[in-house]
Amino acid sequence: MEFLTDINNAFLPEIIIAAFVFINIFLSLFFNKKFYKTSQWIAILGILMSFASIGFVQAEPTYHAFANAFISNVYTVFFKSVILVASFFAVLVSHKIVRRKRARAFEYFAILFCAILAAMLLVSANDFLSSFVSFEFLALSCCLMSGLIKNYKAKEGALKYLVCAVVASALFLFGTSYIYGITGSINFDAIEVSLQGYQGSMLFALSSLLVIIAMMFKVSAVPFVNWVPDVYKGASYPVGMFLSIVPIAAGFALLSRILVIISNFVPVLGVVIIILALATIAFGAYGALRQKDMKRFAGYSTIVQSGFMLLAMGVLSPYSLAGMLYYLICFLFTNVALWAGMIMFFNSNGRDDMESYKGLAYNNPFYTTAMIFVLMSLAGLPPTSGFLAKFFVLSAIARLGFMYIIFLLVALLLGAIAVCLYFRPIKIMFEKTTETLHLTNKLVFSKFVFYFCTALTILLCMYSSKIVEFCELIAYSL
């Protein structure tokens, strides 16, 4: 009975998602050929049900479920809802893949739901075993999802993803094994208790460094970053949208929860993370500056954005966490809008190189205006939410002290380079060309997602006060 109480109090969204995994697999056995179009509706239903059930979850005070292997509090609930919103958009825009997969549409959604389940488990995992299992689960489901298309690039991207994921999880395990040895426990709460009064040692520092480096794979930051553009290039568009948000959000949730425990005992960890973040931004900016392919460009842009979010993790105060959460919200909507815009373009003419965007400004001014807003938001220019988000994250570093000003300066200059790279697609859209492009108007869902999220990027900047308060509330609950 305790089991059922735990499920009811903390695990309702996950259980619903898991149920829909089985429903999808079951349906794929019997209703393949005829009813493939309903699969999208079933997926939407599943996500909406799961989202609604978040309201029934106990968030305050923290609920320890399943012998403390998983927890549920405001922080995890926030991340779960971010994951569900992102995957909702990803399901909405995946009508093309449903049509193409036909008989296997249900299986595609089963894998997608597995990934959502894994991300939600990763958010709420409370010991090394459950976090490792969900880490692997997320990596495997994302890898399988990115290899779904039947061409070579998808397989190659999936393979690269798998190699990186497996190496990362090996590093994660190796690092956590030492922490287990030092503290004698694998549970986060127990570790926190047994670390009280701990002086810190070389072994602890190195092992936590290993764990952090392994987590960098999930948030697509510097040591494990080469896979990002390749995987995005290979994967289909909805999968790319999913990959660019959900694993990163889940990774940040786990990273912040681990960092809260260990960062007090390893004083240099903050500096290391800030340096990694700056290197990530530099890598992403350098890669995106010479990109000719829009998908790969989106990959590098994701790297830049996650670098900025990682910058806030190096500080780890409630203020900086609130900044990171606000950045995550902005990044969610902006990135969804970017991918939705790319999907609209791709679905109408089947091209994804940057040159094909030439002259778009003269034929589709409305689309171009929205796209400019999205890119400006990613670059962090007003009047979009990206500006405020960058302001937040950078001000968190400014708050630290005078010694950190050099990092702040480097971050600001890298931000200036980032502006440069986001101007490139805009420049191409305004170039003159003879051929006329027309976006087909049948793509209702993509259109809705694109314009809705673009509007949100601007509105989030204006009505930011409430959201900032909300983010601070969540950050304090960690």
Add this chain to the structure above:
Amino acid sequence: MNILSILALIFSPAIAALLILSPVFPNNEIKIRRFAKTFGILHFIYSMLFLLFFNPTNFGWSYQKELTFLNTSWLKTLGVTATFGMDGISLVFVLLTSFLIMIALVASKSMIRTKHRIYYSLVLVLETAFLGVFCAKDIFLFLLFWELQLIPIYFLVSQWGDKTSSYSAMKYVVYTFVASMFMFLGMLVLYFYSFSISGVLTGDIESLSMSESVFALWFQAFIFFCLLLGFAVKIPIIPFHTAVAKAQVEAVTPVSMLMAGVLPVIGEYGIIRFNMGLFPEVFNYFAPILIIFGVVNIIYGACLALAQTDIKKITAYAGFVQTGFALIGLGALTELGFNGAVFQLVIAGLIISGLFMVTGVVYLRTKTREVSALGGLSQVMPICMCLGFIICFGAVGVPFTAGFIAKFMNLSGLILSDIEPQKFIVSMAVVSAIGLVLNACYILYLFHKTFFGSVLSQFKAESVQYDEDGNEITVVYPKRGITKSEIIVLSLLGIAIILFGIFPNALLDIFQVTSDVILDFMKV
């Protein structure tokens, strides 16, 4: 007073821009142009109303108003509010901006041939960004509008400029953005350290100015120079000028008018508002640096201008010289100098945009900007010559034009300055007086080479106009080589220059009290 909403003043151009962009608006270039022009004129009249009801003896900010969203401040938890307000100096610059935008919208008729819809909406968005900078009462609001300018300027320069203008627009954006990142750094540090001292998170300029003096001097100086770098690229002060000059030269004429007319004003407004208003102690210490920058701007800018053969480049460098005089006035730390600097900024905005307009008119007719390929245009386009004559005299600083008053105030302010050592001041004054002569040289050279001398054969036709591909179109203009809208633009600028030359107090009275307040603050 209810009609005079500062929010309406600032955001109405953006709303008008959205209206033009919206699918409801007819896609007819004449209608778009007329709408934009009418809006510009109405906006100028509306801003004149602000002047009428302005109380010049008021010390603080007038017309203060906060923009709220759902009855909540913009970023309440961070202490950042979207509060707007005006004091005397802001009001003068707001009027200047509104006037120049109106002028530029009128001037666009003959200069802009394509993409009218996007062009006019971008100019109006740019106006919102300009006005927001002048009226922002919060440092982060200031920053928001400051960076908002980049987007319209990028498109205005790259889309309607010369062939390589896309590159120079990008260069301009990167330069300005990098500099503004330093400014952002300074602002963030300022914001958090004033928080650590006063315990209140606030971005309000007035509250920040209270808590500054507690900092160590070197720390204040660090923030001071971070901010100054951001403003210096916008003005531009000379070592940072390359990208700005290139963008100004390669942009289309109305855009160069706006860039040369308003952007230096914005930069120096930033210096007045932040560097002077927040760090009086440091400013007192580093004022000679501003004087040196000003003198370098004058001498080096004049030399650069003398070395050019492109009339638009000469005009762009002339703009640097004009802003150099204002920098001298700011650095002098006297009442005369300060008032002169503000006066000079307004007048420089008028003069430089006028000069750009003249070169633009000439370039439109002749399709060349090389000095050697021009000459004798006074016979072909006499009206343009007459109006250009007034503007050039204003730039040289001939008595009875506003340029004379402004330069006189700045230089005498510099000489009256009590900055030690006195030798430095005197030598700087002498050098800038030499700069005045050089200034006269290149402007008269420009004017002479363009309008006088023997008429070159290709300009002998009654009035010649070329279309975009360089083919001759035989359009006979009624007013000898110049259209009605161009006459309006040039004559309005000329009238303004002469009017302020005869009645400088009309302008000086508006910001007299504000400048007294700022200078009093400096002496503490």
Add this chain to the structure above:
Amino acid sequence: METLTTVFFYLMSILAISALFGMIFSSLKKSILIWAFILFCALGGIYFLLNMSFVGAFQILVGAAGTLCLVAFLMFLTPEKINRAGVCFKARIFISIFSILLIFLSLLWAIVDNYLASVLDFIITINKNGLLNVVDTIGESIIGNYAVVFEVTAVVILLVIVGTAMVGVFKRNEESR
């Protein structure tokens, strides 16, 4: 008894390390045999040495047997015409050797440091009384505390079955591409 343990441990570790090097450098067919050797003998033996006979058996049964079957299967499905390359020697490999040595030495130093600083005397032999009912404890732990993790593993296996089927399936006309 002590001497036997020592000899056994060193034998196993030397076997494991040398076999691993052998696996990296030899050709694929040989390397699979060597891999089996590592898992069967070396690692399994070390688990037995740790009094974890259950894990050792598990390692041998699931790990070694499953992996071996899988790799052999993989090797036959990807028939070979070109010589399988061993190790590529390039500049970056030497850099990687250097960095891995760095990791190794720093971690080794940390472990030794920890050993020198440790209060507990780990040299004493294992307290066998605490480990009598290992299998019971593991079973209780898996079914009690980590039941959800266990279930999640089941879902992962389901996912892998469905997903690999989807990823690996080809249309006939695509194979030739």
Add this chain to the structure above:
Amino acid sequence: MSVIFNIGLYHYLILALILFCIGLWGVIACKDLIKVFLCVNLMMFSAALNYSAYAVYVDPEKINGVVVAIFIIVFGIINLVVSAALLISVFKYKKNLDVEKITDIKG
């Protein structure tokens, strides 16, 4: 000498560390993708060894580390299964499993 001859926790840790580092080097150095995955597996198994050694010496009552080790072994197999599927599908296109010869996506 007793440190060397009396086998204790630290011997196991150092063995695991050596295996881990060789595995990591193998991942970077091996040109054959099958070997790469075997080396990654070995890295995970060395972590499992770490976990069980710590479980025996530090946490003998609950032996949570052993549970982790069991899960690691299971997931090692699962990784290999997925990698096998992907390797076969890559092989069908390229007829090769050399790390340097299968990269199409670049830039």
